[in-house]
Every structure is written in structure tokens, then in C-alpha cells.
Amino acid sequence: MIIRGNIMSQSLIVxxxxxxxxxxxxxxxxxxxxxxxxxxxxxxxxxxLSFKDAWAGFSSSxxxxxxxxxxxxxxxNQTTFLDDLKHFVxxxxxxxxxxxxxxxxxxxxxxxxxxxxxxxxxAMAIMLPIVVTIATETGLPVKNTIKACTDVACxxxxxxxxxxxxxxxxxxxxxxxxxxxxxxxxxxxxxxxKIPIFVIFFAYIYFVGFKHYAKIDxxxxxxxxGRKEAEAKKNDKKRAELTPFQNKLGKVxxxxxxxxxxxxxxxTKIDLYIVGAFAILIALAAKVISQKEAIRSIRxxxxxxxxxxxxxxxxxxxxxxxxxxxxxxxxxxxxxxNVYLVAGVFFLTSFLMTQFASNRTVGAVFRPLSIAxxxxxxxxxxxxxxxxxxxxxxxxxxxxxxxAQLLAFNEGGFKMKEFVIGSVVPAxxxxxxxxxxxxxxxxxx
Numbered sequence: 001m002i003i004r005g006n007i008m009s010q011s012l013i014v015x016x017x018x019x020x021x022x023x024x025x026x027x028x029x030x031x032x033x034x035x036x037x038x039x040x041x042x043x044x045x046x047x048x049l050s051f052k053d054a055w056a057g058f059s060s061s062x063x064x065x066x067x068x069x070x071x072x073x074x075x076x077n078q079t080t081f082l083d084d085l086k087h088f089v090x091x092x093x094x095x096x097x098x099x100x101x102x103x104x105x106x107x108x109x110x111x112x113x114x115x116x117x118x119x120x121x122x123a124m125a126i127m128l129p130i131v132v133t134i135a136t137e138t139g140l141p142v143k144n145t146i147k148a149c150t151d152v153a154c155x156x157x158x159x160x161x162x163x164x165x166x167x168x169x170x171x172x173x174x175x176x177x178x179x180x181x182x183x184x185x186x187x188x189x190x191x192x193x194k195i196p197i198f199v200i201f202f203a204y205i206y207f208v209g210f211k212h213y214a215k216i217d218x219x220x221x222x223x224x225x226g227r228k229e230a231e232a233k234k235n236d237k238k239r240a241e242l243t244p245f246q247n248k249l250g251k252v253x254x255x256x257x258x259x260x261x262x263x264x265x266x267x268t269k270i271d272l273y274i275v276g277a278f279a280i281l282i283a284l285a286a287k288v289i290s291q292k293e294a295i296r297s298i299r300x301x302x303x304x305x306x307x308x309x310x311x312x313x314x315x316x317x318x319x320x321x322x323x324x325x326x327x328x329x330x331x332x333x334x335x336x337x338n339v340y341l342v343a344g345v346f347f348l349t350s351f352l353m354t355q356f357a358s359n360r361t362v363g364a365v366f367r368p369l370s371i372a373x374x375x376x377x378x379x380x381x382x383x384x385x386x387x388x389x390x391x392x393x394x395x396x397x398x399x400x401x402x403x404a405q406l407l408a409f410n411e412g413g414f415k416m417k418e419f420v421i422g423s424v425v426p427a428x429x430x431x432x433x434x435x436x437x438x439x440x441x442x443x444x445x
Contacts, residue, residue, distance in 0.1 A: 010048050010319040017042050018312060018356060025400075025416045032399075032416075033301045036308030048315050057310035058303075061271055062121070062403055066306065067298055068276035069125030072254055074297025075283045076129060078242065079250035085130065086137045093134075103138045107131050107145060108152050108206060115153035116160050117262040120395075120404035122272055123153045126258050128411050143412040147213040147419075148205050150408040151396045151426060155201060158194040172385060179371040181381045193386060193441050197433045204429045213422035214414065242288065250288040253279040302403075302410050309400050313357040322365045325353065329369075339379045340435060343387040346370045347431060350391035355398040362392040383438055390434055397423045 017039060024035040040054035057063065076082070093102055107127070114123035127149060135145040169185040176183060242250070257279035264270040283289050289297075316322050329349050333342055346366065354362045366388045374381035395401035397420055399409035409419055 010046075010315075011321040011324055013046050013048055014043075014312070014315045014319045014321050017046075018316070021309070021312065022356075028415065031301075033304040033308075036305040039308045040311040043311055043315050048319055049311060053314055053318070054311050055307075056314070058307035060307075060310070061273065062310075063303055063307055065122065065271070065273040065276075066125065066303060066403060068273040068280065069122060070298045071280050071289075071294045072257060072276050073125060073129050074294055075250050075280070075289050076254040077297070078289050078293070079247050079254075081251050081254075082129065082133045086133055089134045089137050100138050100140055103134050104140060104145060104148065104210065105206060107134060107149050108202065111149040111153040112156045112159070112202075114258070114262075115156045115404075118258075118265050118272065120150075120154045120156075120402060121407070122261060124150050124404040124407050127153075128407060132411065141214070143214040143414060144210050146408045146412040147414075147422065148210045150404055151205060151423070152202050154395050154402055154404050155198060155393070155430065157393055158190045159198050160191075172382075172389075175367050175371055175385060176381060179368065179375055179381065181371060181375050183380055183382050185382065189382075189442075190386075193438060194390070196437050196441075197390070197430060200433045201426065201430045205426055209426045209429070212425065214412075214418050246286060246288050249286055250283060253283050253288070299407075299410060302406055305399070305410075306403055306406055309356075310358075312400075313361055316357050317361050317365075322353070322357065322361060325349070326365050326369050333373055333377075336377070339374075339383060339439075342373065342377065342379065343383045343438075344431075344435060346373075346384050347387040347391035347434065350388045351394050351397075351427065351431070354392045354395055355401045359392045359395060359402070363388060366392065380442065382442060386438060387434070390430075394427060394430055396427055 021035060021039055024030050025032055040049070040057070043049040044051055044054040089103060093099065093106060107130070110130075111123055111127050114126055128146065131145055131149050132142055134140070135142045169187050169190055172185045172190070176185075257276050260275045261272040264275055265272060280289075280294065284291065284294065329345060333345060336342055350362050350366050367385060370384035370388045371381040374384040395405060399406040399414075399416075399419065408414075
């Protein structure tokens, strides 16, 4: 029986469910996966979403992609690659007084490259087994290494002129033209604006922020080491059964599919899960991995949390909660003429909202509003437009912000409180750098 939202508005119902979910996640009394599954149930029961919309997250291309990427990681685990990597890291890259720093830098740069040419979630699904292995072998704190790599991967959009970033200025100019603004972006402007911000963000995490993501948890590190040893023993038995050809084939399938995903996502519209699925079929047929091992490699908690919480983003949009928040911000800024304050409020609002809602949804709601507000106040709308764009794409504060952060949260064994607290200062560094650099870059003051 569906309880219609006639006593209270649907937007209020969604707000209550959102707050309850956040409290439950922070309290930690109920497993996150169970709380996440309760979200679509409540949204359907209250009539905010239909059955189809409430549970659509579990049949989305993102979930299919996650399953495929998890199994590809399982294929890699069947080969000797991680053992070979450990040997290289210990004897070559990680040797010497600055060995740990070199390993951390290499892991962060690899995450950025994968993310730039593919996507943050595919980058981290590919990188996590590698990151955990090299962190464990070199003595780097596993949690901190995972979070550092994930944060730089999630914030690397528009750093290089590849993929959709090539046409970013066209999209931005379309918004400006529709609002009647005279200002326009040139082709290189989004990159000139983003690169210094990202470099400072990256450098802060590498030199300072990395240490403060989480306290060194000796128990967790010991458990991680124990899990790796147990998994290594289990895989050693399997590897003994793999022929040299199967071992090489597993490596080729993993890295070949990763390269194919980068190429297809850059030059075609082929979904990455199709590329990965072909590799999995070949691996199963060649007995590089068994059906049971493939299923076992899927991180079901991640699937449940993503599939459950993504419906909240849909509900926030359909119920009008996003627009209510946006209009409230616009009303508050009605008499404000300070360009820094206006851009800062838009950045922080979109940043906070994207931690619980889709960045595409947040951007779609706030971009036209930010331009209209700037034009009405006689300000350069490029400042407020990029404040929304960068704020809504800085998905680093919560595991609900993006699937990549959810992977990091589960793989690192984080508690919600430490995950959020550790992410605050890097986000502030990003925000302050944007507020200082943009006016200089575009001479808007």
C-alpha cells in the first residue's frame, strides 16, 4: 500500500529521508547497505517515486559497469601480476629514503591518467587492487593512499583537453548566450582555469593532506595485511593451476580492456561495460577465472549502497527539493553585490549538494540560476558559472558523492566521520585556490 504525500509535501518527505540517511550513516548502528536499501523502499512507500524510478539504480549502466570492473579485478588477482608488482615496488620504486614518496606519487598520477581518459569510477575500480598492494608492501597507510588516489581522480576533470572536456567551452557559452550575457569562454579557458587549481590541490594532498585523511589504524592495517596474505595463499593455489598462457592471457585481458575502455570512451559511444564484458567472457571460456570466483570478486556492499542511495538524487530532483534550495540561495543573494561572496556561496552550495545528489543534476539546476544572478547583479557570469561547475564536480566529501568515493570508502574500511573530516581541508584548499585564481585568470575584478 502506497502512502501518498498529501499530509506533507514530497520535497519535505525527501528532505526527512535524506537527513535520516545521513544520521544513520554517521551513527553506524545500522549497516550502510541496509540503510541504503531502506531509501528506495521509503521513497516508494511514500509515493515520491514509482517502483521503476525508486529501484532504477540497480539496473543502471553504472551498476553494470561496477560489476564488470569488479570481475576484471578478480581476473587480475588470478594472475601473477600483483606479485610481480610487489617485487618491483619493493626492489625498485620503493627502495631508498624517498621510496614511499615515489610510490605515492606514481599511484596518484596513475589514478589521474586513468580518470582523465576514462572516468573516476573505472579508474579506481582498476587502480584499487594495485593501490592496496603497493601501499601494503611499502608501508604506506592503506586508507590514506586509497583516499588520496580517489580524490585526485575525482577532481581531474577539465585538466586535459580530452573527451567531453574538449567541448566544455561550447556548453558553457550556450548557457551564457541563453541568459543574454555578453561574456564568452575561449577554447582553452576551462583548462587555464582548472590546471593551477588542480596542481595546488594535488600538491597539498601529496605533501600535507595525505597524512591527515585518517589516523593510522594499526588494527586495520594488520587486518589488511592478513587479508592480503590469506588472499595470496588462496590465489597461489589457483595460480598453480593456471598455465603460462592463461596467466599471460589474464594480464592481457585486464590491461587490454582498460586500454580499450579509454579509447572507446574517448572516440566512440560504446559503453565501457560492453568492452569489459567481452574480456570476462574470454577469461571464463579460457578458464582464467571460474564462475564462482567471478561472482565472489563482486563487492556487493558497494552495489547495494550505490543502487539504494542513487534514488535519493532522483527524488531530490523530481520533488523539486533541488529547486527549492536553489531559489532560497537566489533569494538570499538578492541584495548582495560582492562578486566573491556570490561566487563563494554558489560554489559551496553546489559542493555540499553534490555530496548527496548527482553532480549532473546539481549542475543542471544551478548553472542557469548562477548566470542569471550574476547578470542581474552586473557581475561577470563566468565566475559564478565555473563556481557551480567546479563546486558540483568536487565529489570528495562523502561516499554518496560518487561511485569512486564509495569504492574507496568500502575498500579502506573507513568510518563515516573520519571519511568526511579527512576530506574537509583538501576541499577548502581547492575552494580557496579557485576563489583566488579565477579573478586573476579572467581579470573579472
